Amino acid sequence: MKSKAMVLKEFMKPLEMVEIEIPTLKEGEVLIKIEAAGVCGSDVHMWKGEDPRTPLPIILGHEGVGRVQEIKGEKQTIYGEELKAGDLIIWNRGVTCDKCFACKILKDPSLCKNRKVYGINQSSAVFPYLNGCYSEYVILNGNTDIFKVEESIDPALLVSASCSGATVAHAFDMVSGILGDTVVIQGPGPLGVYAVAFAKNIGASEIVVIGGSKERLDLCKHLGATLILDRHETSITERNEIVMEKTRGMGADLVIEAVGTRGVAEEGLKLLRTGGTYLSTGYAQPAGKESIDFYRDIVSKNITIKGVWVSDTKHTKMAMDIVMKNKKDFAKLISHRFSLEEANKAIEAMNSKEALKAVLMPDEALESKK
Known part of the structure; x- marks a missing residue:
């Protein structure tokens, strides 16, 4: 055979x-x-x-x-x-x-x-x-x-x-119990779509998605994103101002990188509040170096950065559960x-x-x- x-x-x-x-x-x-x-x-x-x-x-x-x-x-x-x-x-x-x-x-x-x-x-x-x-x-x-x-x-x-579901499940598993009232998601691809679903699942009141594809951003909105920022229509400075305005000048509790391209972390770290958490899920392969001001964007804000590498069986189960709870929405992903x-x-x-x-x-x- x-x-x-x-x-x-x-x-x-x-x-x-x-x-x-x-x-x-x-x-x-x-x-x-x-x-x-x-x-x-x-x-x-x-x-x-x-x-x-x-x-x-x-x-x-x-x-x-x-x-x-x-x-x-x-x-x-x-x-x-x-x-x-x-x-x-x-x-x-x-x-x-x-x-x-x-x-x-x-x-x-x-x-x-x-x-x-x-x-x-x-x-x-x-x-x-x-x-x-x-x-x-x-x-x-x-x-x-x-x-x-x-x-x-x-x-x-x-x-x-x-894959993308289990990886994002791993990310949220890392921060279970952490305040996540305002979640910013960088990237509306499959990782970002799952991040929206998980953020909604933990009860985030504001879910902001940054991306450049109207169709993908629309899907994120359908899944529960409360604010969409099209990177073709907004600058980095404008996006920062919008997030700060949304959070009374504090910044997001949680920012999730779901892109894996150079420069994304530089923007995302600046969107965090003092004591916030940055989860990087998108780098499945080398993509170059980031230019980070550790004093201003990390140390003085006392933030936490977590790299999220692949997943385990627990996370596959978590991702399966989120799909089964949102079958009609995830059908639009295909x-x-x-x-x-x-x-x-x-x-x-x-x-x-x-x-x-x-x-x-x-x-x-x-x-x-x-």
Whole structure:
């Protein structure tokens, strides 16, 4: 039995369709037929060769929802449910070692130096070869944390919960209990959309989103943003004045960077109140240095800066829950659907920002959506 897969063999070159022999599973491994694979902004950076973690050749795709085809031995979900063929599932995209300093001492698996991630740092040249979601099938490691998914859900809705959703969930998990009356979100992409949903969920009275795409900003407003600042229509100085006016000259309690581009932090830090918190979620790859006045913008304001690196299984669960509570809203996040063979079109749509969120789906699933 073989699986079709779109493989990245050279950076900045089109992905190539190949057929890969599905190997005999090892104990604990699970063969999954992909129902939906998210095309993430990180995939675009990997395609360009900007992510130092990317080995070649590779099957991209770290966001997936799929159906169990075969299990070697026994496998349970995170809730202890026996997994069986036919189950619709989603999984934590990272598999950690449970042996290193981060896993055992820090108790923070997201920082595991041995963390393996489907579609990011596992080559298709390495067993079991089907290591990414731009494929008909993916093989999950026996240590992968798995959740069953409701049969009634559109699989495309949930794919981003395992990446941008889980990352933002990690950010909010870091600051649970911190006052968040006024939250400013820099960037209206998938990370920003989730940030709006989580900010609303914690009861923020003011949710301000800064961005440059009208369609994306409109979605954020629909999800609960109370103020939209179009960066094409406002200057950095004007945005600062507006936020200060909104907060009686104090500044925001919480600012979330959800862009990952140079210069964003310089603006965001200035929007914080004294004692505020800055969460950086968008830097999935190197993007250059920031010019920060530590005395004025950090030390004298006694602010907290937290880098948010990936996520853990808890955060995947938190993101799934926020999607399930807002299914109609998150359906609007999916702007484009493509077949597996159209993966290069999907990459281009994300690269050009034509797509807010693109998803690869089997042909029969696409037909059902027409």
